[in-house]
Amino acid sequence: MSFGTHAYVPDDRNATAIFNLNGKLVPRDKAVVNVFDSGFMLGDGVWEGLRVHQGKVAFLADHLDRLWEGAAALDIDIGLTREALTDRIYETLAANNMDEGVHIRLMLTRGLRSTPYQDPRVVISDATIVIAPEFKNPDPATASRAQNLYTVSVRRGRPDVQDPGLNSHSKINCVTACIQAIRAGADEGLMLDPQGFVATCNSTHFFIVRKGEVWTSSGDYCLGGITRGKIIDLCRANDIPVFEKNFPLAKCYSADEAFTTGTFAGLAPVGNIDGRKIGKGECGPMVKRLQGLYLDLIHADTAG
Known part of the structure; x- marks a missing residue:
């Protein structure tokens, strides 16, 4: 389970x-x-x-x-x-x-x-x-079921403490973030960086959509996600404005859509953060478009 x-x-x-x-x-x-x-x-x-x-x-x-x-x-x-x-x-x-x-x-x-x-x-x-x-195989419902996130108090650390860019076995900060999210009744924890900007989730990467633009964190305090990078590349190749930048939590609450990325499930929509509905609270048009583009990319990479 x-x-x-x-x-x-x-x-x-x-x-x-x-x-x-x-x-x-x-x-x-x-x-x-x-x-x-x-x-x-x-x-x-x-x-x-x-x-x-x-x-x-x-x-x-x-x-x-x-x-x-x-x-x-x-x-x-x-x-x-x-x-x-x-x-x-x-x-x-x-x-x-x-x-x-x-x-x-x-x-x-x-x-x-x-x-x-x-x-x-x-x-x-x-x-x-x-x-x-x-x-x-991922639960098929993951592609359409809107996930609930909770902003945890556990921060992503600086590289001089424990480099968050390393996919190390030492995942205790992510585990404690996950526990906080579970206790809050959420699917996953949304983690901030030391400056208070949005960084990543405890086991996936995080994106928002605002007025046709796709935003994700600067990447300074998160793992160099393979799927994250592929989505950024797909946006650029398909004329979708995409930005790696610092942004505060407040920008998430007023986003049109939000989603997470990861190797296992690909793109998953986010419908709720800290009890606040994001957009319509469901899988939106940008997420659906990127899901299709990502599946096509996987098929192309593994064909032959």
Whole structure:
């Protein structure tokens, strides 16, 4: 069971799915890591969420770029070439006979430590790489059901505290933001940056539509979202005015439309923020148009 934009259709085939643990294909229930693994012990690692369509991973090059960039920032040696990791991903999909409606969690950690301690010099193994695929389609209602957001008190941090641009396993600020939103009866938390401008949601990126213009945050305090970037590119390619800028929460309340983006569900409309109806409180014409353009882009990327 999942909620909000991450609501999905359960699939019994996942009980017998095959995962890839450091190059070995193992049953889902046997895919375990040591308690001394850096990811389990310290949240020391980075990850990617991938979608599979028509037998191909959508926008794989972009995801690998982000993975390698995150590993470099954390000084983690992946230990594989991009080509070798790509082969490993497709080997895992083949072992599961997966080619459509699949979500992959690709996890990279620094590896095993000899003792519970944060210093990387106590690491005694190669990096841990887990490829966890599932038959996982978004709930079809997500594309039209207007989400409810709640502005949380948890802020996106500065890069000199914990870089919000890293897709790290250390997601505690997003978890606490999510908890606040849940307690407020919302689907997801809307997070502000240290200056009080709108930044992002706790697990998706955020956009508003005002007078035919699409606005999103400056990007200074959010993850470099793959889907976020594709939507910005699509707007520019289709003569839709789009702006990455600082804007206050008040501009959201008076927006014509709002939506979130993410790898799993694509674009999802937002109908309510802090108990205030946004526009007509439903999926609007701009969101519908961008949803269509984004689906076409996915099909084009995975065709052939």
